[in-house]
Amino acid sequence: MNGALVESREWLVAQRWLLPVLILIGFGLAFAIPEYGWFNKYVQLVMMYVGINVILAVSLNLVNGYMGEFSLAHAGFMAVGAYTSALLTMKVLPVLDYPALFPIAILAGGAMAALFGLIVAVPSFKTRGDYLALITLAFLMIVKSLIENIDYIGGPRGIPGIRKLTTLPWVFFWVVVTIWVIRNFVYSKYGRGVLSVREDEIASDLMSVNTRRVKFLAFAVSSFFAGIAGGLFAHLLQFISPRVFDIIKTTDILIMVYLGGIASIGGSILGATVYTVLLELLRPSTVAAMLSWLPDVVFEPLNEHFIQHLGIWRMVIMPLALVLVMIFWPRGMMGLREFRWFIPKRDLEAHHRGAEHEGRHDVPHGQ
Amino acid sequence: MTFLTANKVKHYFGGLCAVSDFNLDLRSGELMGVIGPNGAGKTTIFNLITGVYQASEGSIQFKGTELVGKTPHQITALRIGRTFQNIRLFRDLSVLDNVRIAHYAQADYSPLEALLQIGRYRREEQRIIENSRRLLAIFHLEALAGETAKNLPYGLQRRLEIARALAIGPELLLLDEPAAGMNPNEIDLLMEFILWIRKEFNLTILLIEHQMKLVMGICERIKVLDFGETIADGTPEQIQNHPKVLEAYLGEGPVG
Numbered sequence: 170m171n172g173a174l175v176e177s178r179e180w181l182v183a184q185r186w187l188l189p190v191l192i193l194i195g196f197g198l199a200f201a202i203p204e205y206g207w208f209n210k211y212v213q214l215v216m217m218y219v220g221i222n223v224i225l226a227v228s229l230n231l232v233n234g235y236m237g238e239f240s241l242a243h244a245g246f247m248a249v250g251a252y253t254s255a256l257l258t259m260k261v262l263p264v265l266d267y268p269a270l271f272p273i274a275i276l277a278g279g280a281m282a283a284l285f286g287l288i289v290a291v292p293s294f295k296t297r298g299d300y301l302a303l304i305t306l307a308f309l310m311i312v313k314s315l316i317e318n319i320d321y322i323g324g325p326r327g328i329p330g331i332r333k334l335t336t337l338p339w340v341f342f343w344v345v346v347t348i349w350v351i352r353n354f355v356y357s358k359y360g361r362g363v364l365s366v367r368e369d370e371i372a373s374d375l376m377s378v379n380t381r382r383v384k385f386l387a388f389a390v391s392s393f394f395a396g397i398a399g400g401l402f403a404h405l406l407q408f409i410s411p412r413v414f415d416i417i418k419t420t421d422i423l424i425m426v427y428l429g430g431i432a433s434i435g436g437s438i439l440g441a442t443v444y445t446v447l448l449e450l451l452r453p454s455t456v457a458a459m460l461s462w463l464p465d466v467v468f469e470p471l472n473e474h475f476i477q478h479l480g481i482w483r484m485v486i487m488p489l490a491l492v493l494v495m496i497f498w499p500r501g502m503m504g505l506r507e508f509r510w511f512i513p514k515r516d517l518e519a520h521h522r523g524a525e526h527e528g529r530h531d532v533p534h535g536q
Numbered sequence: 537m538t539f540l541t542a543n544k545v546k547h548y549f550g551g552l553c554a555v556s557d558f559n560l561d562l563r564s565g566e567l568m569g570v571i572g573p574n575g576a577g578k579t580t581i582f583n584l585i586t587g588v589y590q591a592s593e594g595s596i597q598f599k600g601t602e603l604v605g606k607t608p609h610q611i612t613a614l615r616i617g618r619t620f621q622n623i624r625l626f627r628d629l630s631v632l633d634n635v636r637i638a639h640y641a642q643a644d645y646s647p648l649e650a651l652l653q654i655g656r657y658r659r660e661e662q663r664i665i666e667n668s669r670r671l672l673a674i675f676h677l678e679a680l681a682g683e684t685a686k687n688l689p690y691g692l693q694r695r696l697e698i699a700r701a702l703a704i705g706p707e708l709l710l711l712d713e714p715a716a717g718m719n720p721n722e723i724d725l726l727m728e729f730i731l732w733i734r735k736e737f738n739l740t741i742l743l744i745e746h747q748m749k750l751v752m753g754i755c756e757r758i759k760v761l762d763f764g765e766t767i768a769d770g771t772p773e774q775i776q777n778h779p780k781v782l783e784a785y786l787g788e789g790p791v792g
Contacts, residue, residue: 350651350652353650353651353652353653354650354651357645357650357651357657357661358636358637358639358640358643358645358650358661358664359647359650360650361633361636361637361640362637362640364626364629364633364637365626365629365637368626368627368628368629369624369625369626369627371588371608371624372620372624372625372626373626373637374588374607374608374609374612375586375588375608375609375612375618376612376637376638376640376700376703376704377609377612377613377638377639377640377641377642377704378609378637378640379609379640379641380609386647390651505628513661515661515662515665516665519632519665519668519669519681520630520632520681520682521681521682
């Protein structure tokens with residue numbers, strides 16, 4: 170039985186054509202769900218948050234997982250993207266007349282965040298580990314206080330009244346783009362360069378890897394997509410302020426990355442999804458709704474003494490869950506492993522192909 | 537033809553002079569050994585040639601190009617490969633990826649081509665895979681392509697490190713104590729192996745070694761260092777009987 174299960178799983182994994190088909194179906198659903206109201210507005214909102222968080226986690230994993238640095242700046246890049254795109258749609262681009270301009274605003278937000286990413290990459294040439302983590306934290310604080318002190322963009326009050334332009338199809342589109350581009354990056358010479366920097370930077374340099382260039386690229390790509398996520402976030406929440414993009418936001422993304430597992434795109438997708446959905450499930454109203462079938466004698470005291478206080482406790486329960494995960498499951502859900510569909514075919518084959526070049530036997534063999 | 541030359545190279549760590557007035561004239565195709573007691577500055581010389589350290593004074597030239605002032609990856613891209621005294625593989629990566637990473641400078645595509653999978657990207661990636669598989673096959677590591685490097689036994693890790701160094705397509709190969717941790721029988725095979733890769737890959741080799749058997753057995757020329765200074769330079773026969781070398785290795789003669 171078990172053997173048959175493994176076999177059918179292997180068969181499924183080999184059907185790589187399923188991935189594009191699933192993406193197409195996903196697109197279909199992304200259009201159909203809001204159109205036909207298949208889920209209520211709240212569930213649709215959660216779906217969009219899941220998508221945005223997937224973008225954030227996958228992009229942060231590039232620096233924290235693949236490159237092995239500990240960046241705390243992700244919420245800062247997100248803020249740059251959010252403010253840039255929000256200002257564009259409110260003050261510059263006539264999005265009301267031309268909705269097609271929305272992706273341009275999002276792209277501009279990503280590009281601006283990537284520019285800031287390049288700035289943060291510079292100290293990473295000389296610094297590593299804890300010290301670089303502190304520098305990224307400083308960057309996050311600088312971005313926040315900069316925004317707070319520029320009156321033109323609302324200062325500490327933030328920007329209210331952003332148009333709600335983020336829709337489920339757009340979120341899905343950007344999720345697919347993020348995963349595709351980062352996957353391409355990871356399986357190129359630059360991505361392998363990033364991995365080798367994590368393993369041994371000096372050896373990497375001595376194997377001809379241009380380590381500075383590789384770090385530049387990793388930070389730029391990572392922050393670009395953080396900016397994209399920020400733009401989508403701003404046009405979904407319709408209100409942004411510096412407080413939204415503080416260290417708590419970064420911590421959320423970190424939890425998703427480490428819960429899912431480092432150096433794994435699939436892991437970040439899972440981590441972001443599980444974390445976002447669990448947080449929503451722990452809301453008092455959700456839990457009450459889920460348990461309302463209980464007889465009143467049980468439900469009423471439970472509701473009064475426990476469920477109604479979940480609002481406070483859920484911010485304790487989730488980090489606690491993370492601590493337990495780290496202790497008992499240190500690599501996260503799929504650390505250093507990957508969905509096979511994401512791995513380019515030539516990579517899979519090159520790692521597993523049998524000895525079609527026969528070993529050469531004139532080689533002295535003992536070494 | 538001048539291949540690798542070093543001219544009055546000096547290097548200080550703080551106030552300590554690690555290498556003083558090092559001169560070298562390595563000819564194309566030669567196999568030269570550098571020996572000396574621990575702390576004599578042998579590995580420092582490798583680090584100076586490959587750009588890990590910048591020489592405090594002097595110049596190092598490879599085929600007419602000045603190396604001092606260049607970064608390690610620029611120097612490596614000039615086709616100078618090296619191994620390390622204590623193996624420095626990318627331990628958590630696969631055997632294949634270890635070799636593929638060393639193709640970085642040869643892979644001819646831009647970041648944009650990589651991100652969007654356009655242009656030269658696919659062709660170059662395919663070429664890297666072919667070349668890596670070819671190298672692994674030569675070194676009898678092909679069946680282990682998917683294995684994590686740290687899981688390999690010590691001897692295979694040493695072999696993989698040489699395969700990785702050859703993946704950059706070197707003309708000059710620097711071997712840092714290739715025989716470390718080997719028994720006499722393994723050293724015999726290693727000697728044969730080094731001579732074989734020199735011929736097969738058309739290499740000039742500079743090696744550091746403590747094992748006299750290996751150095752005396754295969755090197756055409758030997759340089760002896762002690763406390764950063766070159767105390768002797770010549771053929772194995774000349775070195776074996778050089779009074780200063782005997783002194784450095786065995787201590788001074790009995791007093792009185």
